[in-house]
Amino acid sequence: MSIGVHVHTSDPATRRAADAWPIGLDALGYGGDYNPEQWDDATRLEDIELMREAGxxxxxxxxxxxxxxxxxxKEHDWEWLDVTMDRLHAAGIRVDLATATASPPPWLTRKHPEILPQLADGTVLHPGGRQHYRISSPVYRDYALRMTRAIAERYGSHPALAMWHIDNEIGCHVPLDYSDDAAHAFRRWLERRYGTIEALNAAWGTAFWSQRYDAFEEILPPRTAPTFPNPTQQLDFQRYSSDELFSYYADIRGVLAEVTPDVPCTTNFMVMSPTNQMDYPGWMDLSREWPDASVDVVSNDHYIQASDPHPERELAFSADLVRSIAGGAPWMLMEHSTSAVNWQHHNRTRTTAESHRNSLSHLAHGADALLFFQWRQSRAGAEKYHSSMYPHAGTDSDVWRGTVRLGEILRAVGEVRGSRVHARAAVLFDWPSSWAARLDSHPTDDVDPRLLAQRLHHALARRGVMADVVRASDDLSGYDLVLVPELYLTTPEAAANVAAAAERGATVLVSYFSGIVDASDHVYLGGYPGAFRDLLGVRTEEFWTLQPGETLTLSDGATATTWSENLRAEPGIEVLATYVGGDLDGVPALTRRAVGSAGGSAWYLATRVDDDALQSLVDRLVEASGVEPVVAEAPDGVEVTRRTADDGRSWLFVLNHSDVxxxxxxxxxELVTGVDAAGELTVAAGAVAVVRETRA
Known part of the structure; x- marks a missing residue:
């Protein structure tokens, strides 16, 4: 798929390998965002000594x-950055140097107010915060590339430079820009995607509501309209916006590839948001298509939600998702917090034990670097109450002592660096499908593909089963268990890929609201779940969505909410549970079909069941698939993972999220305490253990 990236081509021999890593980082990465420009020189000198102490x-x-x-x-002040780079190098600290393009300076927006982004209703987003630029503005791109080149030429050969940090959290605040520049770029993207206006009209179903277009120039972004905008237009605009955000990354990456072809590049992803507008696996596809636009090292920012009673579950899901985006390679946690953040409605302070457990959870799921926002807590500005490694209270504080202790722990467990997590179970999650599922004018607004994916992922974790979080289009040949939650948008190719996994002997579970539409958001006709109907051997005539608070009971005792279906099973399909009472009395709610000659099976769950019932179902699926847990028995509230090195060494991570x-x-x-375990390990409440395993 072409998105018009302006790629600077260099000699292939100079391109970074797919498993690139920050240059000179020969230990687990530990540190954070450093902002010396906020402080005087005496404080900066103190920072270096404190960083040494913290490791x-x-x-x-x-x-x-x-x-x-x-x-x-065109007037630059490099002296403070020159001195900082030199001091960090002298201290043996590597630098992930940014392109400084994440927030335009006031003189630029004053001279070129046309670079400011717009919302769907035409509201202009003004300076005063950050990231106030149109991603599609040619004017802004020119200035950003100029700044990138200046930094690259000055610091590209500096001995402290480990990697380039392109912009920052691209698309975080303005994932969708509706400006005139965006309209122009969107039209060109549509021309590349469809070729002709006739093909676009067919894909968008413009015969509905007299929306037929005669030329691409008639098309606008889905700005605020009297009622629901065209759903395929909305979906394509989200696709375009994700691609356009990547093209911005790629243009900057192209300059860096030209000036410093051997220095790896990253930009910090944000997979934690359920409504994220960036299709990161799609970015990696484009990255592989154009090596000089590559994301050499995958990095992610992650912050837990204070309102979540079990934030460790979402953390584990996000970490496995990042690892899967990285293709299983080690990745970097570029930002997280030592304690409370400042930007949630009700922020929550965390204990040192919880902070360490959250940090080491990412390590347990495949990260090789744990960084925070930020090093020194700001005295002024919008993030002054965001926790940091060095807090307002100084060194006589629990946060600082925790910072030093975490550095000690990372040195103690440093031998895990470079090892990987290997999973035989997969949970499917796809951003474009999730976007489509959450569009307006659907049977219910309560469909949430990511939430169901996280519930299934946690149910696996409770049984000690590690899982990758991948797309339906990815290679599924290595998985014995494949879970497909609410994959609303399913291409024929993706459906065939899931079916092939079952044919090879995998156990496959497909949930309700999966396989409903194609890539153009057109419904598969003939009955639901369209794309998966043949695989599952079932046919739904009509959805029966439930009102808030309404429940149904299944024959196996499960309680169902949100969703049910008038489902018919073909002859030979095993019905495992039915609805009891009401209009759907006796109608199948859970089915199973034997697939192929290798022992595969395809299960269909036609409703949203309670947590206990979902756990029971996942237990049955794990048993049917033959997937082995990391350990035979793990108490409730305890998370276990394993990392394995190419030479056969392995490390067992035990994260005790309980209070006992x-x-x-x-x-x-056990590397954190130095204690030997002979068959059994005791882990304190809230603690983390990392065991270098001895195998018989």
Whole structure:
């Protein structure tokens, strides 16, 4: 798929390998965003000594420094950054150096107000915050590339430079821009996608509501309209916006590839948001298509929600999703918090034990670097109450002591660096399908593909089963268990890929509201679940969505909410549960079909069941698939994962999220405490253990 990326081609021999890593980072990454421009020189000197004490190995630098580096157009002030780079190098600390393009300086928006983004209702987003630029503005791109080149030429050969940090959280605040520049770019994207206006009209179903277009120039972004905009127009605009955000990354990456072809690049993803507008796996597809636009090292920012009673569950899901985006390679946690953040409605302070457990959870799921926002807590500005590694209270504080202790722990467990997580179960999650499922004018607004994916993922984790979080279009040949939650938009190719997994012997579960529409958001005719109907051997005539608070009971005792279906099973399909009472009395709610000659099966869950029933179902699926848990028995509230090195060494991670001491089967040296485990390991309440396993 072409998105018009302006790629600078260099000699293939100079391109970074797919498993690139920050140059010179020969330990687990530990550090955070460093903003010396906010402080005087005496404080900066103190920072270096404190970083040494904490065991910092890498910092992100100059992310929001454009106005300081270029206070007036074409007039640069490099001295403070020169000195900082030199000091960090002398201290043995590697630098993830930013392009400084994440927030345009005031002189730029004053000179070119036309670069400011717009909302769907035409509201202009003005300076005063950050990321106030149109991603599609040619004017802004030119300035951003100019700034990138200046930084690259000055610091590309500096011995502290470990990698480039392109912009920051691209699309975080303005994932969808509806400006005239966006309208122009959207039309060109549509021309590349469809070729002709006739093909677009067919894909968008413009015969409905007299929406037929005669030329691409008639098309606008889905701006605020009297009623529901065309759903395929909305979906394509989200696709375009994700591609356009990547093209911005790619243009900057192209300059860096030209100036410093051997320095790896990253940009920090944000997979935690359920409504995220960036299709990161799609970005990686494009990255592989154009090596000089590559995302060499996958990095992610993650913050837990204070309102979530079990934030460790979403954290584990997000971490496995990032690892899968990285293709299983080690990845970087670029930002998280030591304690409370400042930007949620009701922020929550975390204990040191919880902070360490959250940090090491990412390590347990495949990260090789744990960084925070930020190093020193700001004294002024919008994020002054965001926790940091070095807090307002100084060194006589629990947060600082926790910072130093985490550095000690990472040195103790540093031997896990480079090892990987291997999973035989997969939970499917696809951003474009999720976007489509959450569009307006659907049977209910309560469909949430990510929520069901997280529930299934947690049910696997409770049984000690590790899982990758992948797309239906990805290679599924390595999985014995494949879970397909609310995959509303399903291409024929993706449906065939899932069916092939069952044919190979995998156990497959498909949930309600899956396989309903094609890539153009057109319904598969003949009955639901369209694309999966043949695989499952079932046919739904009509959805029966439930009102808030309404429940149904199934024959196996489960309680169902939100969704049900008037489902018919073909002869030979095993009905495992039915609805009891009401209009759907006796109608199948859970079915199973034997597939192929290798012992595969395809299960269909036609309703949203309670947590206990979902756990019971996942237990049955795990047993049917033959997937082995990490350990035979793990107490409730305890998360276990394993990382394995190419030489056969392995490390068992035990994360005790409960408030009681637990015992877990383990044999080997526990690296955090230095204690040997001979068959059983005791882990304190809220603690984390990392065992170098001894195998018989």
């Amino acid at each position: 910092v190995t890498i910092v992100s630098l100059a992310i929001f420094s454009w106005a300081r580096l270029e206070p007036r157009e 001491e637990v015992r877990v089967p383990a044999t080997g040296r």
